[in-house]
Amino acid sequence: MTTVLVPLDQGDQPLRPATLEVLTLARDLGEVTVLAFAEPGEELLTDLGRYGVGRVLVTQLPEPATSSALVGQAVASAVRQVSGAVVLLPSTFTSKEVAAHAAHHLQAGLLIDVGDLRLDAGRLVGGKRVFGGTWETECAATTEVAVATVRPNAVLPTAATTPATPQVQPVTTEAAAPAGLELLERQVADHSGDVRPALAEAAIVVAGGRGTFGDFEAVEELADVLGGAIGTTRDCVDEGWLPHEAQVGQTGTTIAPRVYIGAGISGAPHHVGGMSAAGTVIAVNLDDEAPLVQLADFAVIGDLSSVLADAAEALRAYRDER
Amino acid sequence: MKHVPDLSSDRGFGSDGRTVRTTDDGTLNEVDENAVETALLLKEAAQAAGTPAAEVIALTLGPAPAVDAVRRALQMGADSGVHVCDDALAGADYAVTARGLAAAVRAQGQVDVLVTGMAALDGLGAVLPSLLAADLGWPQLTVAGEVTLTDGVLIATRDVDGATETWRATPPAVVSVTDVANSPRLARMKEILAARQKPVQTVTAADLGLTEADLTVRTAVRSATRRPEPEPEIVADDGTGGQQLADYLIAHDLLIKESR
Ligand SMILES: Cc1cc2nc3c(=O)[nH]c(=O)nc-3n(C[C@H](O)[C@H](O)[C@H](O)COP(=O)(O)OP(=O)(O)OC[C@H]3O[C@@H](n4cnc5c(N)ncnc54)[C@H](O)[C@@H]3O)c2cc1C
Numbered sequence: 398m399t400t401v402l403v404p405l406d407q408g409d410q411p412l413r414p415a416t417l418e419v420l421t422l423a424r425d426l427g428e429v430t431v432l433a434f435a436e437p438g439e440e441l442l443t444d445l446g447r448y449g450v451g452r453v454l455v456t457q458l459p460e461p462a463t464s465s466a467l468v469g470q471a472v473a474s475a476v477r478q479v480s481g482a483v484v485l486l487p488s489t490f491t492s493k494e495v496a497a498h499a500a501h502h503l504q505a506g507l508l509i510d511v512g513d514l515r516l517d518a519g520r521l522v523g524g525k526r527v528f529g530g531t532w533e534t535e536c537a538a539t540t541e542v543a544v545a546t547v548r549p550n551a552v553l554p555t556a557a558t559t560p561a562t563p564q565v566q567p568v569t570t571e572a573a574a575p576a577g578l579e580l581l582e583r584q585v586a587d588h589s590g591d592v593r594p595a596l597a598e599a600a601i602v603v604a605g606g607r608g609t610f611g612d613f614e615a616v617e618e619l620a621d622v623l624g625g626a627i628g629t630t631r632d633c634v635d636e637g638w639l640p641h642e643a644q645v646g647q648t649g650t651t652i653a654p655r656v657y658i659g660a661g662i663s664g665a666p667h668h669v670g671g672m673s674a675a676g677t678v679i680a681v682n683l684d685d686e687a688p689l690v691q692l693a694d695f696a697v698i699g700d701l702s703s704v705l706a707d708a709a710e711a712l713r714a715y716r717d718e719r
Numbered sequence: 720m721k722h723v724p725d726l727s728s729d730r731g732f733g734s735d736g737r738t739v740r741t742t743d744d745g746t747l748n749e750v751d752e753n754a755v756e757t758a759l760l761l762k763e764a765a766q767a768a769g770t771p772a773a774e775v776i777a778l779t780l781g782p783a784p785a786v787d788a789v790r791r792a793l794q795m796g797a798d799s800g801v802h803v804c805d806d807a808l809a810g811a812d813y814a815v816t817a818r819g820l821a822a823a824v825r826a827q828g829q830v831d832v833l834v835t836g837m838a839a840l841d842g843l844g845a846v847l848p849s850l851l852a853a854d855l856g857w858p859q860l861t862v863a864g865e866v867t868l869t870d871g872v873l874i875a876t877r878d879v880d881g882a883t884e885t886w887r888a889t890p891p892a893v894v895s896v897t898d899v900a901n902s903p904r905l906a907r908m909k910e911i912l913a914a915r916q917k918p919v920q921t922v923t924a925a926d927l928g929l930t931e932a933d934l935t936v937r938t939a940v941r942s943a944t945r946r947p948e949p950e951p952e953i954v955a956d957d958g959t960g961g962q963q964l965a966d967y968l969i970a971h972d973l974l975i976k977e978s979r
Contacts, residue, residue: 463884465849466859490845490862490879497849500814506937507813509844522941528730528841535941577889578858581874584883595881600975623968624975641878641899647843648750648898656973658964670843677973678949679964685953692949695967699956707961708968715969 399427399516402481403450404472406492408435412444415487415598417554419547420448422514423485424557426521431563432475434458434468442563449557454479456570461580465491469498470572476503476542478568483521485514488546488651489597496544506538508545512653512674513552521545529666530673530692548653548674549598586642594626596643601625602654604645604672608661608682608701611638615705616660622709628652630668646671660701664689681705720751720777720792722785723841730841736940737810738841747788750836752903753896755792758834760901761868768870774798776827780808780819786919793914794906800919801827807924812936817850822927824855831890832873837862837897848895858888861895 401423405416412420423429430452431445437453445453454475458467472495476484484499486492488510500507508514511523521543524535588595596602601623605616607630620627628645629638645652647670657675662668664680664687672678673692680693681701690696697704722745724730724738733739758775765773777792779785780803789800803823808815824830833855838845845862852859860866860875867874873888906914924934954963968974 463882465861466852469849469853493845494849494859494861497813497846498853500937501817501850501853504814504937507846508938509813509846526946531730531946532732532943533946534732534736534943536938537941538938539935540937575852575856575858577892579887580884581887582883582885586881586883588881597880601973642881647838651843656968677971679967680951681960681964685955690951690953693951693953694949695964696951696953697956697960697964698953699960704956704960704964707959708964709961711962711965712968712974715965 399483400479400481401427401429401483401485402432402472402476402479403429403485404432404468404495405434406486406489406495409438409441412441413598414554415489415549417448418549418552419485419487420445420450421552421554422547423483424449426483426514426516430454430479430481432456432472434462437565442565445563446560447556449559449561450563451561453563453565454568455565456568458572459574461574461578463580463583464574464578465494466498466578467572467574468495470502471570472499473502474570474572475568482519482542484544486546488548493546496546500544503542503544504540505542505544506540508536508538508543510548510651511536511545511551512548514545514547526674529669548651550600550653550655550676593620594624596626596628596645597650597652599626599652599654601656601658602628602645602652602672602675603658603660603705604628604630604662605633605660605701606630606662607632609633609638611636612702613639615702615709619658619705619709622712625654625656628672630662630665659689660705662689663687664692720754720779720788720836721748721839722746722779722781722788723748723839731945732940732943735810736943745784745787747791748836748839748841750838750896750898751788752791752795753898753900754834754836755795755797756901756903757866757894757896758832759796759904761832761834761866764868776801778820778823779803780811780816780823782809786921789919790914793917793919794911795904796910797917799917802919802921803927804921805923807934810936810939812938813844813846813850814937815934817847817854818933819924819927819929820847821851821854822929822933823922824851826922826927832868833857833891833893835893835895837895848893852893855891855893857891857893859893859895860886860888861893863894863896864899866894866896866900
């Protein structure tokens with residue numbers, strides 16, 4: 398049976414949707430072992446068990462514990478100890494770096510941003526949409542051990558049919574940060590009061606562009622009715638209308654929601670490259686020739702403020718009726 | 720730096736699963752201009768601090784047309800270029816690309832800072848900077864929105880995955896920058912003319928001492944298929960556009976379930 402190792406990119410926090418998705422995919426590939434960097438509490442263990450995790454390795458990292466070089470080495474060390482064949486992580490920036498370091502030390506094939514995964518004759522094969530969503534590719538590791546990062550919303554997180562009771566096992570992993578590296582400061586944004594999901598992992602994203610002229614009220618209203626996140630373009634960030642963390646695109650956040658609604662966004666390649674893995678694309682634009690309208694599944698040609706506000710109202714009415 | 724297909728060109732794959740490249744649709748990966756600018760600024764800072772010999776070398780790996788990326792950097796002000804070019808590198812995956820580039824870095828003698836863009840805007844893997852740091856055994860300051868080199872120490876600030884971090888590293892180190900790190904300078908006529916005289920060295924895998932094992936890929940594209948062109952359902956807003964948008968979401972079961 399293939400052993401799949403999933404490193405947890407969190408302390409004892411509740412599992413994030415992206416991690417649940419990775420665990421869901423991991424279970425289909427083999428026996429899932431989690432690598433935790435902090436002693437897991439009861440609640441976390443129960444959740445891991447619900448997702449079919451049979452074993453939790455716990456390791457302590459030296460400082461600077463957020464160095465991706467260091468975490469990557471620890472992951473590689475753990476994989477060797479349990480004879481793991483696959484390492485799976487969610488596709489965040491930090492996880493991609495960790496994946497790169499782990500793959501380097503394991504001399505493993507590295508698949509990035511894949512949406513689906515399977516084993517074919519013992520080799521990991523991953524599917525990925527590229528070139529602004531115009532091509533579908535399949536890439537296979539040629540090595541026995543493979544490391545992959547999974548794009549968000551690739552699967553619906555589902556608990557295992559039979560829950561497991563994870564065995565907790567302390568392990569000593571070998572890892573050291575390169576000489577001369579020091580973390581001077583780290584501030585984690587406090588999102589505990591956020592009512593909206595994190596952009597990178599949201600299942601629904603409502604994005605507003607320059608066509609909003611800085612007024613995001615209708616964008617926010619629709620996002621809130623849908624339980625979605627807010628996204629935007631670089632031009633709007635440059636204007637100071639929204640913070641950089643809301644930027645979707647090649648130099649912003651890469652997203653892959655089930656639904657992307659782009660309002661007042663032209664669909665420049667820089668932007669499209671960051672959202673083209675979305676399941677369904679909806680555009681609202683005054684210009685029916687805008688590239689985003691052309692690549693959408695559904696588009697409304699009209700003024701975004703009235704269209705989005707009307708849509709929000711219609712959805713509220715639909716919910717109230719039920 | 721990377722030579723990539725123009726974002727607005729019709730990009731695709733050949734039957735061998737490799738990116739189809741023609742000489743005229745390639746450009747320097749845009750965010751790599753920020754990397755060149757960073758290197759030039761670091762050089763200027765070093766010179767101001769009394770290191771007149773500081774120099775910027777532009778390095779790329781790719782087929783023949785990729786030398787255009789190096790030329791672009793020379794026009795911006797880089798001093799010389801290195802182009803790793805060899806048929807043995809065709810189909811290079813992340814691992815082989817990183818090994819080839821790392822070998823070329825080693826071949827330069829003393830390199831203090833290796834600067835890259837945060838991601839290639841064609842593949843968006845964003846793993847090369849980390850692979851290079853791992854291969855060279857150097858610390859990495861990646862996805863940096865700000866980098867300085869003062870008194871021989873690199874300080875970089877980055878904003879990723881909800882955290883803002885400031886890292887310090889002593890060279891040699893790998894730095895990758897975002898497009899907010901700086902504004903790349905425009906090449907002026909004088910620099911464009913001068914760039915023609917600047918040396919560009921073409922090196923092969925054998926020149927770099929790369930063995931067959933070094934050149935063995937760990938991943939391979941199995942299939943690549945063009946997705947059908949979407950046929951958008953376009954409605955004009957006659958006052959019911961919002962209702963129709965809502966209906967579309969409902970009809971296609973695209974609302975988040977309450978039990979989420
Ligand atoms: C190196 C580099 C990196 C970049 N990275 C990114 C990135 O990561 N993400 C990103 O988004 N961009 C990025 N860009 C910028 C990108 O090239 C575009 O400039 C940007 O995406 C355009 O933003 P926009 O669609 O909001 O504005 P515009 O292109 O100006 O489009 C505005 C749209 O709004 C429509 N409109 C106007 N009024 C209304 C209305 N009342 N109702 C409905 N529609 C209306 C217009 O018809 C138009 O289609 C990058 C650029 C560079 C050079």
